[in-house]
Amino acid sequence: MVVVLENNISEEQINEIVKQLEDFGFQIHKSTGVQKTILGAIGVKPNFDTRKVKILKGVADVYRVTAPYKLASRSFHEHDSIIKIKDVEIGGNNIALMIGPCSVESEEQIFTLAEIVADSGAKILRGGAFKPRSSPYSFQGMGEEGLKIMRQAADKYGLLVITEVMENSQIDLISKYTDIFQVGARNMQNFSLIKELGNSQIPVMLKRGLSATIEEWLMSAEYILANGNKNVMLCERGIRTFETYTRNTFDLSAIPVIHKKSHLPVVADPSHATGLRDQVAPMARAAVAAGADALMIEIHNDPANALSDGPQALLPSDYLTLVGELKLIAQAIGRTIN
Amino acid sequence: MVVVLENNISEEQINEIVKQLEDFGFQIHKSTGVQKTILGAIGVKPNFDTRKVKILKGVADVYRVTAPYKLASRSFHEHDSIIKIKDVEIGGNNIALMIGPCSVESEEQIFTLAEIVADSGAKILRGGAFKPRSSPYSFQGMGEEGLKIMRQAADKYGLLVITEVMENSQIDLISKYTDIFQVGARNMQNFSLIKELGNSQIPVMLKRGLSATIEEWLMSAEYILANGNKNVMLCERGIRTFETYTRNTFDLSAIPVIHKKSHLPVVADPSHATGLRDQVAPMARAAVAAGADALMIEIHNDPANALSDGPQALLPSDYLTLVGELKLIAQAIGRTIN
Amino acid sequence: MVVVLENNISEEQINEIVKQLEDFGFQIHKSTGVQKTILGAIGVKPNFDTRKVKILKGVADVYRVTAPYKLASRSFHEHDSIIKIKDVEIGGNNIALMIGPCSVESEEQIFTLAEIVADSGAKILRGGAFKPRSSPYSFQGMGEEGLKIMRQAADKYGLLVITEVMENSQIDLISKYTDIFQVGARNMQNFSLIKELGNSQIPVMLKRGLSATIEEWLMSAEYILANGNKNVMLCERGIRTFETYTRNTFDLSAIPVIHKKSHLPVVADPSHATGLRDQVAPMARAAVAAGADALMIEIHNDPANALSDGPQALLPSDYLTLVGELKLIAQAIGRTIN
C-alpha cells in the first residue's frame, strides 16, 4: 500500500500517521520528495480496507499496490490453467464450444438439438432447467425433469453438460446431472452460492456481472478457489453501458486483459451479450479472434416458439455455417476448434 | 405494444406480420402514414418477449407501451403506500430514520449505538449480522448471535430492527429477530430470494442493484408484491458509473421518478452511496430535499476499529448535528422528521 | 509516481528499470518488501504519460500520485475562490441564481422574463443566442440580435448576463455583451476554445461533459487557468449512465468532492440534468442541500411554445415558489440566497 501525504504536512503529523499505520500492522518506508512525502506500507492483508487510511488527517491518497485477489492471479500461477473434464479440455490451444438451447423445453427439443451439437463437433451441451427471469410472470424452467432429459440427451450423443445453478439448495440436485455449474451474471456476487460451490469439485463457469469490474469478477473467482475448487472458468457475456441500440456491450477487450492478469480460462457468450440473432455470428467470430478459450452459443430448432430467449437463438443451419468460419479464424491465430 | 414497419414494405408482408401477431394472441389496429405503417397490438401479456416481434422480417422497431410491472405501478395503486410497523410509518409525511452500525460487532457496541439512535429521535435500528463481502478474506458477520443482541438492544430502547437477509435458508431465522428484511444491492435480482420474501408478511426494503435500471428495480419489487407481500419499500444506494473519485454515483433523481411511476416508499442510503464519511452529511441533506421517505445512515462510536465500513460511519456527534439540519430541510418542504 | 514491480523480478531487471526511469528524469527511491519491490519516482512532470512506464518489462503497475492538475487544486490555493462580477459574488456564503430561458427568442420574451428574474431577487440572467443542437434540423438560436436584446433586458433590470460561446470565432462578439461565458458540456474538451477563453478576463462557467470524470473536468479548468484567466467556475449538469427513465443522472455527489479537491465554485443546473419540469424543483432543492454555490435554472412564460427545451422550463409561478423553499434550505445549512 502506498500512502501519499498532503503537501505542507508537519513532521509531527507524519509521525502520527506512521504510528497509526504501524498499529494496523504495517512496516513503513518513507520517501520524501520536494513536494510530496510518500509512505510505502509493507504487509497489507488482502482484506484490509484502505479507506481506513484514506480518512486519516493529512493523507491525500492511498493506493493498494497488490491485487486484492491472489489464487486467481497470474503472479500466483504462471501458466494457463487447463480444466480437464473427461476427454475435454478448456483453456488449452483448442477452443471449446458449449452449444444448446436457452431453456430445456421438452425431450424432443433437447434430443434434436443435442444431435445437432454433436454433429457440429462441439463437445458440451448447454441448457437451463432453472431460469432466472426478471419478470415474475415469465417461464421459470422445467426443474429436475429438465435436468434428467438433458443428461440423457448428452449421454446419448457423448456430450458434457453445463447448466445453471441459482441457489444453494439446488447444488446437490444439479450435481447429479451436470459436468459444469454455470453461475449467472446476476449471481456473480451471491457470496453464499459461490462459497458453497467452492466446496464442490465440479468445475464452475462464472459469468461476469452486468456491471462487474474485471477485478470484482476475479474476486468472485477467488471465493471459489479459496474454498478449494480449482476448476474455475470465467465467462464474458456483455456489460451494461449507456448504449441502447444493443442489449449489452460485449466487452471483448476483457479477454486479453484477463489473460494477462489471471491464469483462468475465458469463455465468451455472444448470445446473451447481444440478445439478437443477427449480431451473434459477427460477435462469435470477434470473440475467437480476440482470444476466447471457449464459446457459449444458443441455438434452437424453432426459435419463434422458444419458451425463453428465442430471438437470440441461431437456427441450426446458421450455426453450422458459423462453425466453419470460426475454424478458419482459429487457424489464423494458431488455434483449433474441434 | 406498438410495431413500426419498415418503409416500402408490401401489403402482403404487412398481412403476414399481422397474422403472426394475431397468432401470438394480439388484437391489431393498423395506422398508415405517408412514410410509415404502424401496428398497435392490444393484449400484451407482461411476460411477452417483444424481441419475438423485433426479429420478424419487415419490422423496424417495437415499443412496449405498458410497463412490464403492474402491482408496483402508480396506475394500479394511485395513492402513496404507507407501511405501518407498530407505531412507525414509512411513506407518509414524516421521514423515518434507520440508523446504526454497518455490522453488529459486540453487545457493548450495539447497546451504545442503540441508545444514541433512540436519543436522536430515530425509530429504527440498522445493523448487519450476515455480511455480503466482495473479498472472501473479510469479516463475514456475527450470525445469529448478532441478531440476538441487536434485538435486545432495540427492545431496550424501543426501536424497530432492520437487518439484511442474504439467502433463502436465513429467512426463518432472521424472521424471529427483525421487523424489516433488507435485501442488498447484489441480491436485487436473486429471484429465488425475493420470491420467497414475497411469501412473508414482514416488510422488505429492496436496495437498488449497482447497475439496475429503475424499471428492473420495480420488476424486482413486483416479484415480492406478486407473491403476496404488500409491504415493500425501495432503497436508493448509489449506482455504478464511470466516475472514480466517488465510490458510487448517488442517483437522487431516481426519487422523484419513482414517486411518479410507483406508490412505494423510497429510502435513501447516503452511507453506502458515497462510502466516505465527509460526503455522507451533504448527501443525506440532499436526499431529504429531493423527497426521500426515509434515510438509512451508518454511525459508529469507534469507526477506526469498526470491523466493516468504518470509513463511511458518522461519529455520533456529527450524526446529531446532521439530524438537526435534516429537520430544518424537511420543514422547508412541508415534511417532518421525528 | 509509484512503480510496482512484478514478483520474482531479478536484481538486474530492477536496475534496468531504475536506469530507464532516471533517463526519463526521475529520482528513484527503492522499497523492498517480502513479496513486492516498489519504486518511488520523484519529479514527475504533469504531462508525463505514465503508460511509458507501464509497458516496461517487469513493471506490474504504475500509480501517478500527484494530481495532473495544479492551479485548480485546493493544495495550490487553500481558500475557496470567490468570483466577483460588479456587485455579485459567486463562491462565497451566498448562493447565486442564474435564471432565464433556454434560448433568447424575442424582445418581448426576454424582457418579460428578465423582470421576473429581477423580482425574484436573482442577479444573473441566462439565455442562449447560439445553440448547440444535436439535430441539424433544430432551431439554432437568434445570434447577435439575441445577444443585443438580452443585454438590454439585463441592463434595464440590473442583472448580469451569462450566455454560451460555442467556438473561437464567437469570442470577440460575445465579449461585447456578456458578463460570464458559458462553455457547454459538449465543448468541455474543445481545447482550442477553452485555451482561447483563458486569454480573456471575462469569467467562464465550464459545464461538465456528459461523460467527463471530475479529474478531466478539473484538467479542462486547468487549461483556462494556465492561460491566465483566474475566474473559472464549474457547472454540474448531469452525466450519462445506463438509466433511461431520466435524461441524465444528476451527479450531486460531485459537489462535495470538488469542494475537497478544488477551490473553484460549483454551479448546479437541474434543468439540463433532468430535462423534465417536474423533476427540476426537487433536484434544485437537493443541489442547495448538497452545497452548490450557485444554481442555473430555466424558466419560460410560455413553455409549450418555447423554441428549445420548453419541457424543462419552470413556469414563473412555480419558480417563485421554489425560490422560497431554496431560501429555507440555504438557511438550514448556514447559507443565504438573495
Next chain:
Amino acid sequence: MVVVLENNISEEQINEIVKQLEDFGFQIHKSTGVQKTILGAIGVKPNFDTRKVKILKGVADVYRVTAPYKLASRSFHEHDSIIKIKDVEIGGNNIALMIGPCSVESEEQIFTLAEIVADSGAKILRGGAFKPRSSPYSFQGMGEEGLKIMRQAADKYGLLVITEVMENSQIDLISKYTDIFQVGARNMQNFSLIKELGNSQIPVMLKRGLSATIEEWLMSAEYILANGNKNVMLCERGIRTFETYTRNTFDLSAIPVIHKKSHLPVVADPSHATGLRDQVAPMARAAVAAGADALMIEIHNDPANALSDGPQALLPSDYLTLVGELKLIAQAIGRTIN
C-alpha cells in the same frame, strides 16, 4: 410518434390532447384498448421535441417511431456507401488500413514510417499535426510543418493522408494537405465544426464520442450529410464505461448494428480503444472478424520516445505480423485486405 395515454383518462381529456397534437401539426389515429388508449401521430418533423407531448396532462409515455436521422439511415439509402478516393475504396469488400504514428514528429520519423506503411500494402497514412490533449502541459503537435512533411512522405510512397481537424479555422489549411478529415471523439458534437465540414467535398471520418450513443453518432453524421458532403465514414474507438482495467471499452457490437441501421462505412481504431500495445493486436483481429470496413492502427519506430501515445503504438515488426493474421481472418469471412 406514438402517444400512450394514462389509464382512466376521461373522453374530454383525450380530446384536449388530440386537439393540442393537431395544433402541433400532426394527424392523429386513435386506438382504444381495454386498458390503454394509444394515439398515433403522423407527420412528425425530425426536429420535434417529443418532451412537449410528454409533459401534457394525461400522457403516460411518448415514443418517437421514426429515427431522428434520415440521410444516414439505410432506409433512405439501401446499399452500402462506398467512398472512393483516388484508387482507394472504403466500404466495399476490401478492408482498408490507415496506419501511422499518433503525431507527426519529424521528417525522418514520418518518412521512415510511411515506407513501412506502403510496404505492408496499406494505402492510407495517418498522423496528427494538431493534437487535442487533455492536459495543457502536453505536446500539442507540429502544426502546418507537420502537415507538409506528412504530405511529402505520403506522395513519395503513393499513400493517401488522413489527419485530424480540431476547429473551423484549421479547415482551409488542412484541406491543402489531406485526403480525409478526421474528427476526433471529443469533437463529435462540435456542431460548428461538423456543419462546416459538410460544406467541403473532402471525405470525413467521424470518430464516436466517448459516451455517444449510436443514434447521436448517426445524428452528427447527418449534420455533415445534410450540408452536402456525402463522403462520411464512422470510426469506433472505444466508449467510456465503469471498467478501469481498460482505458475504454471497445464497442465492437456497434459494427453490426451500424451496418443494419446505416449505409455508411465503419472504421475501427483498436489503438485508441485500448491504449496499450499488447491489446491492440487481439482487438484489431476482433474488429475485422466483427465486420469493420477499415482499421486505423498506430505504429512507431521508437515508441519509448514518441511525443504522444507511444505506449499504444505497435512496433513495425509486430504490425507486419498482425497484417498477416488480419488477411487470413478477412479471408475467413469472404473479404480481402490489400
